[in-house]
Amino acid sequence: MVTLRQRQARQVESERRRSLADRMRAASQTQDPRGLMAPRARDALKDETDESGDAAVPNGIRTAAAWSWRFLLIIAALYALVYLLVELSVVVIPVVVALLLAALLQPAAARLTARGWPKSLSAAVVLVGGIAVVTGIIWLVVAQISASFGDLSRQVGESIDSVRNWLVNGPLSLSQTQLNDAFESAQTTLSDNQDLLTSGALTTAVTVGHVVTGMALALFTLFFFLQDGRGIWRWLNRLFPRSAQPAIDEAASRSWRTLISYVRATAAVALFDAVIIGIGLLVLQVPLAIPLAALVFLGAFIPIIGSFIAGLVAVLIALVSNGFVVALILLGVIIAVMQFEGHVLQPLLLGRAVQVHPLAVVLAIAAGLLLGGIFGALVAVPIVACTNVATAYLMRRSHQPEAAKAPVPGEQLDENGAPVTSDPSTTGLISPDSDNNNNTVKGR
Secondary structure (H helix, E strand, O other): OHHHHHHHHHHHHHHHHHHHHHHHHHHOOOOOOOOOOOHHHHHHHHHHHOOOOHHHOOHHHHHHHHHHHHHHHHHHHHHHHHHHHHHOHHHHHHHHHHHHHHHHHHHHHHHHHHOOOOHHHHHHHHHHHHHHHHHHHHHHHHHHHHHHHHHHHHHHHHHHHHHHHHHHHOOOOOOHHHHHHHHHHHHHHHHHOHHHHHHHHHHHHHHHHHHHHHHHHHHHHHHHHHHHHHHHHHHHHOOOOHHHHHHHHHHHHHHHHHHHHHHHHHHHHHHHHHHHHHHHHHHOOOOOHHHHHHHHHHHOOOOOOHHHHHHHHHHHHHHHHHOHHHHHHHHHHHHHHHHHHHHHHHHHHHOOOOOOOHHHHHHHHHHHHHHHHHHHHHHHHHHHHHHHHHHHHHHHHHHOHHHOOOOOOOOOEOOOOOEOOOOHHHOOOOOOOHHHHHHHHHHO
16 A cells, blocks of 8 residues: 555656656746746746837837738728629629618518418519509600600700800800811711720620619519518528627618618608609609609619709700700709708608718718719618618627617617517518517527
């Protein structure tokens, strides 16, 4: 028995000496001669004694450098994402359009489903109804253009003749020879650039093919968004780490409700602009009143500047066809409508649903135009609004976990001051239905 204890003691002493020797060998390469300090203490001692290392750099410079490389990494990742989206624009654009249309049509499908309709039937009925409305509007626009094209062409010809007479007999006193030379120069320019115009026509034909393909893909995607949007989102959410899935799901649900509110309010504002300006066009007897009203409706989906630019097109046509006085009256009507929209309709309809500063809206639209043209301007504000809500929620959750269920700026609230989560008009695609939502809350 004594021999066994002696062996154990010698073994423990041998292991202790071996460990001490290993630590001494490691310590010979640092400023810790005994090798008994903790790693952080050795690093701190090294930083204090090594003036040629990081300790020689001021703390402010080191902090700035740490932020800089992280910022550059984020910018590089965003650039790569934008480049990938541009390369896949033929697929990305129809999917985004389908998402916006789903935000507009999904509440109707959700109400039909709540009344006992099958999801597939609800999605099909809402989709066919939407297509029928759009087809009717297009038919009215085409019929109006066909009926007014002859009169408009005659009025444009008369306006050109009046402009020519003004140039000859007005203050400029141009000669007929100078006007003829100008027209001949324009014709020569067109002849010299015939190849460029031909290539542009071919490019337009390819673009038309892409548009047709994109429309078919958008409708196909829209049906599945309406029919099983929540299932699609569950599959996407499972791609994230399990610990992050609840937070991402809630942030996406709040963003989806914000998108629904934005699309609803924008559609209401666009309808108001189109109706009032269309009535003004009819009263002033401006040609193409219905097509111009449809153009105003589409332009209103680009906030602040869309309706105004579309209205300027109507003013230009009124100037050519009806004269300066009618064009000036129409411009006054458009300005009055824009003022009423900006000061009454948008605050009343949007409220807290899309709480984005007007400067951020303008800058977002400018960036969208630069990166994606008209489509970029169309989706810029929804992206900013949804990102604002999701980021605010995630930041609050990370800093104040107990306040994770509290509303964040830009959200709809119920009569109790809580975020709306179970309204049938705001559920179905990303937001969970009422049963699933109640179970989720109880699980948390």
